[in-house]
Amino acid sequence: MSNEFNDKVDIAVFLTANREDFKQKLLSEAVNVGSKINDILERGNIDLLKNAEVLAHYIVENKEEELVEFAKVEGIAWAQHSLTLAFKLEWVHAIRRTLWYFLYQYDNKNEDNESPRKKFFDLEKRINDSVDQFLNNFFISYSNYKDELILSQKKLVENLSVPIIPINSSIAVLPLIGRIDTYRVHTLEEKVLMGISSMKIQTLIIDLSGIAEMELDVIFQFGKILNGVNMMGCKAILTGLRVELVRKIVDTGVAFDGQIETKGTLQQTLKEHLVLESGVQI
Template sequence: MNIDLRNIVLENSDTIVKKWLEEVSKNRNNDYTSTISDELFQSTNREFVNVIFTSVDKQGVTSELDDFSERLINLGWPLSYITDGLQVFRRVTIDYMLGQSEKVDTDQFAKILDLVDNWVEPIINQLVNEYSGSWEHTVSLQRVALQELSAPLIPVMDNITVMPLIGTIDTERAKLIMENLLDGVIKHNAEVVLIDITGVPVVDTMVAHHIIQAAEAVRLIGSTCILVGIRPEIAQTIVNLGIDLSKFPTKSSLRKGFQSALELTNRKIVQTKQSEDNVEKLLDSLNKE
């Protein structure tokens, strides 16, 4: 019985494919496929339904299915395209098979449902696994990339480095900050490190504790840490929480912190006569215009 039903579906695949394409195209204007060119949409649908029938014919997962899922993932098509398409195939196929008999009893109806489910479920499982594996791999790569960017140490001048922090700081990220900070201080032979928290939205007790730990670790290896980017609301929060930041210098901006770093390394910014002349020439040229 199962073999006969499968042969009926395969022999009448053209009719089922035509009905399937009509059903899949109905909701195109209401979903993500509306932005896809007609040529790509139609060719992908044709390939999809051919892959389905190949799987039905071979009674199992095929290499064509693996290749098709890989292409969809590379093109960025969502998993819903797969699941919706297979549900349409399931509905269209069942309707067609039931339409071949004038009278369908309960047993025959159940057999048709089970048979079609046995065709569709392995395909869904395979494609979902492919998508899941791909997205997990992508998320893993993105997590590594974000970790590398979450605590950069930038040498801006001999013996002076800057660590700009952006976003929230949790325990895992604080550990990464500490490791990058200490490694960078040694690598760049930094005498002064500027930790810029301008981009940190909230400084609570835990965040302040991590920053203090980092500054103390820098001090223990013979360098000075300056905390910059203290906004008024951050200063108020620190005072209200009773957090003691008196052990290392703090500045409201990176510019003021950099000036302090220059002084700590026996340097300073000097306005030369040549730079003054250049400024005057620039102002004169603007006035002439």
């Protein structure tokens, strides 16, 4: 890095005039990130060196609104491409150190009569507050985007975990797989009742052969769902009840509505109902 600096009155102009030296100093301060610059550019179309220059100018020119907006955009970009936060943290701290280095060089070229102590503390507060504001807004933006992404994926999984499959205009099948916990049973209640209403289901066959586990409170809630199905004028049929689950239901003393039917297998139940619907032997 060159030891000669252009003497400029304005700090922003000074940084622009010494752009290449600024980049080299920045790379020397962020060794780990420096080796990943091309990877990050290819992966997320994020030019770290250019963005560092933009951030430095927003800081020295005290452009608070632009800095906050820039931080939010950066946060979303890093979240979208799942870039490592440790790299971003190292990079911003390197920008902070590099900026202070160049401010020192600028100050040496532009001495004035103002008290050095007061000047230093005023500048220290403004610069560091700006960098911290960028970091705070970046991480908030990153976190919010990730939270929204996780929520949308969670909702997708919820919909997939309660797949109401129409067989014909009046019959539908609900195959349940895996563990039914408290959270999932509430999703089940909402999807089932809404599905019966929107799809005009008259018979809902609920297959439990893939259920791994169902806790006591979940069994009680499941019973309420079945009662709700009947209240909506829909006939509920349970198939595939495993021995372990039947024992648990019996031991808990939960009594399902008397109108609930139970069948051995989903295949046999479908065969019986399709025969009844068509009147043709299968």
